[in-house]
Amino acid sequence: MRKALITGVMGQDGAYLSQLLLNKGYEVYGLVRRSSTVDVRDNRLHWLGVADDVKIVDGNLLELSGLIRAVREIKPDEVYNLAAQSFVRTSWQQPILTGMVTGIGVANMLEAVRIEAPEARFYQASSSEMFGLIQEQVQSEKTPFYPRSPYAVAKVYGHWLTVNYRESFNLHASSGILFNHESPLRGIEFVTRKVTDAVARIKLGLAKELRLGNIDAKRDWGHARDYVKAMWMMLQQDQPDDYVIATGVTTSVREMCRVAFDTVGLSMDDHLVIDPTLFRPAEVDVLLGDPSKAREKLGWEPQVTWQDMIREMIEADLKRLSRRD
Numbered sequence: 001m002r003k004a005l006i007t008g009v010m011g012q013d014g015a016y017l018s019q020l021l022l023n024k025g026y027e028v029y030g031l032v033r034r035s036s037t038v039d040v041r042d043n044r045l046h047w048l049g050v051a052d053d054v055k056i057v058d059g060n061l062l063e064l065s066g067l068i069r070a071v072r073e074i075k076p077d078e079v080y081n082l083a084a085q086s087f088v089r090t091s092w093q094q095p096i097l098t099g100m101v102t103g104i105g106v107a108n109m110l111e112a113v114r115i116e117a118p119e120a121r122f123y124q125a126s127s128s129e130m131f132g133l134i135q136e137q138v139q140s141e142k143t144p145f146y147p148r149s150p151y152a153v154a155k156v157y158g159h160w161l162t163v164n165y166r167e168s169f170n171l172h173a174s175s176g177i178l179f180n181h182e183s184p185l186r187g188i189e190f191v192t193r194k195v196t197d198a199v200a201r202i203k204l205g206l207a208k209e210l211r212l213g214n215i216d217a218k219r220d221w222g223h224a225r226d227y228v229k230a231m232w233m234m235l236q237q238d239q240p241d242d243y244v245i246a247t248g249v250t251t252s253v254r255e256m257c258r259v260a261f262d263t264v265g266l267s268m269d270d271h272l273v274i275d276p277t278l279f280r281p282a283e284v285d286v287l288l289g290d291p292s293k294a295r296e297k298l299g300w301e302p303q304v305t306w307q308d309m310i311r312e313m314i315e316a317d318l319k320r321l322s323r324r325d
C-alpha cells in the first residue's frame, strides 16, 4: 500500500486530495497543526466522508524537528505540501507570518524529505498569483513572475526552492502552478464562496446585501476536485517537472457574481454594494492560464465549468444554511 503525507490536509485541497488518494488505495496521513477547537478541525474531511480514514499527524510547517519526526515515522512515498497562509488579503496584514509559513515552510518540508525520505516524490502547491502583474496575456510555465502581494512573493520563494532542490539533490520534486480553484469547501473569505454564501443567505431571507471590492478583476476559475487530480498525476511521472493547471477561460468577478444571483432568480444589482475598503493595496487584474503542457504530458483536462461549479457551491450553501435553521 502506497503512503502519502499531506500537509494542509484540513484545507479545501487537502480534503479533496485525501478523498482521491483513499479511493486509489493509498494510506493517507495528514499533517495538522494543533488547535484548541476540536469541532471545526475535520469539518471538510467530514463533508467528504473521509474523516475516519485519514491518519492525523500533529505538526506545524514552522517546526522542522516535528516534520523530520513525522517523515521518519511515516516514510511516505509521496508528500503533498499544501499547507500555507493562503489568503492574499491577509498577507498584507501578516506579511512575516505569511513569509514564514508559505515561504520558509516549504524549505522546512523539503529539508525533512531530503533528510528522511529522499526517494519520496514531492509536490509543492505553487500559485498563479506568482504571475501577478502579468508579463504575457496568457500565462504558461515559461511566463516570468511578477508577484503582487506578500503571499505571492512567498510562493515564488517556495516555487524556486522546489526547483532548486530538484536540481541540487535530485529530488523528485514537482511544482504545480495552479490557477484559482474553488468548490463548496472553499474558505468563506475567498470571493467565489463569499458570493455563493451571500446569495444563499439573501435567497433564504437571512441577509440583504453583498459587499465586494474590485469586481473588475478577472480569474481563471476551475474546480478543486479536478485540480487535485493534476497534483497526483504530476507525481506519477518518471521525471519531476512544473506544470500550469488552469481552464484557459477567464471571467470577471462581476460576471461570476451575476451568474450566482441569476441561479436563484435574484438580480445582482438589487443586492451588490461596492465597498472601497475591500480593495487591495496592489491588485492582480487578470489571470488566464495555458494548460497545454499538462494536457499533453499528463493527459489532464478540467471536467467542470466555472458556471456549474458556482451552481454546485450555491446548492451546498443553501443546504448548509437551511440545516442550521
Ligand code: NDP
Pocket: 007, 008, 009, 010, 011, 012, 013, 014, 031, 032, 033, 035, 059, 060, 061, 062, 081, 082, 083, 084, 085, 086, 087, 101, 125, 126, 127, 128, 177, 178, 179, 180, 181, 182, 187
Ligand atoms: P486552505 O487555506 O484551504 O488550506 C491551507 C491549510 O494549511 C489549512 O488546513 C491550514 O490549517 C494549513 N496551515 C496553515 N498554516 C499552517 C502551519 N503553520 N502548519 C501546518 N499547517 C498549516 O488552502 P487550499 O486548500 O485552498 O490551497 C492549498 C494550497 O494550494 C495552499 O498552499 C494554497 O496557497 C495553494 N493554492 C491554492 C489555490 C486555490 O485557488 N485554492 C491556487 C493556487 C495555490 P488550518 O486548517 O489550521 O487553518
Ligand code: GDP
Pocket: 088, 089, 129, 180, 189, 190, 191, 192, 194, 211, 212, 213, 214, 215, 217, 218, 219, 253, 278, 279, 280, 283, 284
Ligand atoms: P485570489 O486570487 O487568491 O486573491 O482569490 P480571491 O478569491 O480572494 O480574490 C479574487 C479576486 O476577487 C481578487 O482580484 C479580489 O480583489 C477580488 N475581490 C473583489 N471583492 C472581493 C472580496 O470581497 N473578497 C475577496 N476575497 N476578493 C474580492
